[in-house]
Amino acid sequence: MQTQITPAELKQLITEGRCHLVDVREPVEHAEEHISAARLIPLGELEKRASELPKDKSLVIHCKSGKRGTKAQEKLKQLGFDQVQNLEGGIEAWKAAGLPVASADKKVFPLMQQVQLTIGTGVLTGAALSLTVHPYWVFLSAFFGAGLMLAGSTGWCGLAILLSKMPWNRVSGQSCGSAKNCSA
Structure with missing residues (x-):
C-alpha cells in the first residue's frame, strides 16, 4: 500500500465509502475549514484515542500541509494499523484541487x-x-x-x-x- 494519497484518489475512496478519514489538526483549525467526511482526532490525542479507529478499514490521515499527517501515520503504524495513508499536501492540496471544504458556524482566531x-x-x-x-x-x-x-x-x-x-x-x-x- 502506498503511503501517500492524492486528493483525487481520496475523493474516490470517500465516494465509494472505502476509507476512514481522520483530521489530525487542532479543533480550531478543523472548525475553520475541514473535509466533510473527516473525523477530528488531534495529533496530540491520537495515541490515547486510537482505539476509536477501525483496524480493518483503510485509514487516511490529513492535516494542513502533510507534516503532521506524516507524524500521525508513523504513530498509527507503531500502534498496529497497517492500512494508513497520508493525504499528500493536506487540506491545502484538497482545496487546490477544487474539492469542497466545510466550516463550523463558530469562528475563532487561529x-x-x-x-x-x-x-x-x-x-x-x-x-x-x-x-x-x-x-x-x-x-x-x-x-x-x-x-x-x-x-x-x-x-x-x-x-x-x-x-x-x-x-x-x-x-x-x-x-x-x-x-x-x-x-x-
Whole structure:
C-alpha cells in the first residue's frame, strides 16, 4: 500500500465509502475549514484515542500541509494499523484541487494569532503602565519577552497551551489538545 494519497484518489475512496478519514489538526483549525467526511482526532490525542479507529478499514490521515499527517501515520503504524495513508499536501492540496471544504458556524482566531494578540497586549500594557503609573510595570513587558525567548528556543509555548484550553477554543466539548509548538 502506498503511503501517500492524492486528493483525487481520496475523493474516490470517500465516494465509494472505502476509507476512514481522520483530521489530525487542532479543533480550531478543523472548525475553520475541514473535509466533510473527516473525523477530528488531534495529533496530540491520537495515541490515547486510537482505539476509536477501525483496524480493518483503510485509514487516511490529513492535516494542513502533510507534516503532521506524516507524524500521525508513523504513530498509527507503531500502534498496529497497517492500512494508513497520508493525504499528500493536506487540506491545502484538497482545496487546490477544487474539492469542497466545510466550516463550523463558530469562528475563532487561529491559536497563533491569539498568542500574538495576548503577547502584544501584555507588552503594550506593561510599557504604558511603566511610563504612567510606576517604572516596575516594565517587568510585565519583560515577562512576555522572556516567554517569547523560551518558546523560540525550545518550541514549547506555555501561553499557547493555556489558550488552547480556553472555552472559545473548544469545539464539540474538545480542547485544542497539546499546543506544544507555537507555530504548530
